[in-house]
Amino acid sequence: MSEISEHKILFGWEEIKKSLLTCIWFMFLTFPIMVIQVNTIHRTVEWRWERLFFVGAGAFLLSFLWRYMIRRKEAGIKREETAQNTHQDLLQRLLSNPRFSRPALAVAVLFFLTFPLVFSLYQIDIMTTALIYVVVALGLNIVVGLAGLLDLGYVAFFAVGAYTYALLNVHFQLGFWICLPIGGALGFLFGVLLGFPVLRLRGDYLAIVTLGFGEIIRLVLENWNEFSFGPSGIANIPRPGFMGMDLALHQNHTYIYYLMVGLTVFTIFVVRRLQDSRIGRAWTALREDEIACQAMGINKTRTKLSAFAIGATWAGMGGVVFAAKTTFINPASFTIWESVIILCCVVLGGMGSIIGVVAGALVLKLLPEYFRAFSEYRMLVFGTVLVLMMVFRPSGLISSVRRVYRFEGRNKLEGQP
């Protein structure tokens, strides 16, 4: 199909008619909820007609874009089916090109190292939060992106880490540095604990059971006052000390920031090594085809359990830092929607791709801070992003590069009688 005819189809009369229909449909659809506001307490009705216009105009314009994107996607699928070579986009080509990626890496390193010297306390604070999410999202990436097990209760492990530090500190005055590995270890343990019962489940059943597990942990924390101090939470959790010294606020934030940068680098390093290791390959195989994977002699139980457990370890450590940074935790910070946001980071960035997940987490945690004025719309946008990503770009912003081994002898083989 040539460029010109494509444009014709996009703006032809038929298309406009379709868009008009969409426009009318959405105006009908959103009419009661957008336009009428009935206040059953004061018995008043407010009509907000102007909104109908915006919905109509928006639907009209967006429907063009929607159809264009759908067509492009379908054309893309066809192209992929006919030509076998995997399609790589610009960003990926740039990233895989050392001439670009090396200076980019250098700039990134310089940026992150000088960050606290250049920017204000607030910037350091939000960047630290974003880095915590980077680490946690990388952990979830092991479970979802590599092993293909959708975990909707991931935040439970985050809570385990946070409460580990908070409770050990309250009861035994243990410091941050001892609790960091303990938090990781407990995360690991809980990962195994959850992993065992759900080994037999697959796909969406697994997702729902993990969701249930996450809620169970939160509800227990909320109800069991004697253990977790209940919904009022734990306050005055100490920030990490530096060699036994208490630091001033700004120094301390800078310190946690560098700590997080270190932890992030460590995470990226470990995840990269894991990805290319024996177990990493096994995870990928498990994701692609469970039965074939078993037939190849991979121990399914061990592979799944290790994915859960190793993924949960990072959440546990992230939780410890989270508690230390916030200095206050309560169960309300660990709801299912927190799991969804972490999942968003992974999906938006690109499941399975390390740099993608890092980018996804940074974008999702930093943008809402910079657009504080629009914070009301944050969750609305998250929802939209999840849907659109799945529809148009299931591989995320920066998709993972899959290793392709091409069998060159094919034609020769076929040619032979």
Add this chain to the structure above:
Amino acid sequence: MLKCRSNKTLAVMAALVMSMVFCSAAFAADTIKFGVAGAHSGDLASYGLPSINAAKLVAADFNAKGGVLGKQVELVTEDDVCKPEVATSTATKLVGEDVAVVLGHICSGATKAALGIYKDTNTVLMSPSATNPALTKSGDYPNFFRTIAADDAQARQQVDFALDVLKVKKIAVLHDKGDYGKGLAEFAKGFVEAEKRAQLVLYEGITPGAVDYSAVVQKVKRSGAEAIIFGGYHPEASKIVTLMRKKKMDTIFISDDGVKDDTFIKVAKKYAEGVYATGPKDVSKNPLTQAYIEKHKAEFGSDPGAFFDNAVSASIALLSAIENAGSTEYTAIVKALQTHAVDTPVGTIKFDERGDAIGVGFAMYQVRDGAYVEVK
């Protein structure tokens, strides 16, 4: 390649210089910055937004009179969505903008998380709505003040009322498992058990948003409780009260200021009759209160929302304290808050050494003929 890299370094340098320029510009401005933090969006916004309006009105009044210490008051509002982790960012942002004092935060949890940062930077914080007792009683936060009474005072009042006035012998305590509701219920439970004059027959949490509460109501009926003390908000309270009355149970229902809201009466209608609830002492006769409600109507065209009186009082107390202290220096403001009494909508108040407003307390109300009436 080389050229490209040097360009990037230049860009970084430029960014550095720019940010420095901006920072110094912020310091040079000659205003008194008045921070307002709390839930300004999301599902709890209806508790946080009235505090912004209150701060705006009070700041406008002070500015009309020539400002504070001869400088104009400038509002800096930041949202924390009532989440602890967001609240710390909000706090660092406000501190970074060099605010003199902060009105907020709204939720107890977010307040606790943010207080660490304000404490380290010697910033005075005053909340119109954070009622968790530990905020003042623990002594951990010398920079924290509030214009609302703590939860334990409320629980005390409820239990005393049940024991002394109603003289009930069997009490059930219910809560909604939330920060506020469960905290209150814990205190009520403790007081009932300590008094030994009545028996605590049931202590349970209900799930907010559950489709049906009949099992819990049956349980209350079976326990033979003469009165229920409920910690939580009005949506759950109205469901339970309605269900009880429809099941022909006349158990006395005593609740808190989360229920002392006209919405409760409008939702539960006839079933609300006779329900007791503690709430802030009635200040509607105070001319200052009336004046600010009128101003709110004139400025924003609507009735003020939750904690408006407390927020106006806190704003007045904070700005007056700066004036009385003669500077924005931390110890001076704290001292002024503790020594100078100021006229506010919740009465003439000053603060004790822990940060609670002296003279701000609760009164018991009862629904009679579709309105809350103070029980003397």
Add this chain to the structure above:
Amino acid sequence: MDLEYFFELFLGGLTRGSIYALIALGYTMVYGIVELINFAHGEIYMIGAFTGLIVAGLLTLLGWPALAILVIASIAAMIYSCAYGWTMEKIAYKPLRKAPRLSALISAIGMSLFLQNYVLLAQTPDFLPFPNLIPEFDFLEPIEHIARSSEILIYAVTAVVMVTLTLLIKFTRMGKAMRATSQDREMAMLVGVNVNRVISMTFILGSATAALGGVLIASHIGQINYYIGFLAGIKAFVAAVLGGIGSMPGAVIGSLVLGWSESFFTGYISSDYEDVFAFLFLVVILIFRPSGILGRKESDKV
């Protein structure tokens, strides 16, 4: 043992169970046909309740009689929920039909998040009282302390809806097409079933039951907000899985079992861990009997 107390808890459980069932039926239908956990199904129920509230609120202001309002509000809620369900399927699920099931589930979560916040922003984050539409019938006066008219109406509607849907699926052309699609989509396509229409129809039917549930439950409970769909949806899903997802009577039985077990758990043990118990129940059932009480056992396909 206190028999009256037991009976009261039993009825409370029945109410709960019927409420879950009205939502679970839609869940199970969609799953049976497209094998998708329609995470946003709870939101459809919420939208139904909100549309009902808006229509009922308007009509109450005009002073119409309660019963007429109930009927009109239910119909409006059903129409709008169907429209939302249909549109949702077209936007969020249809383009993903060939994608991995994980993608569809994530898309469903996104849709659920979107719809919640859409209602939150366009309407209000606070609880709104729902007009009391179900009149207290006089002839029920003597048993009112055990079962109210709204509860009896909910039992009745649940039973009627279940029977109607079962008949619809057993005997109509569309029902046959649905069963064919759920067994083997490609085969159904080959024998001339319009699979797209069948799937749309499933979403529409499921949404309609959810909306009916929304209006009835909202007027039984008396208030709604944007978040009511989440917990109800999750519980209904648990119920559907319990009964064997994909099976209509299974959904109802599962809902009743869940309703009763929650009610008795609250009554005899404690309501503090009511939800923990429900989720544990789900985990245990899925581990020991993954196909549920009435579900078909599926073997792995290579």
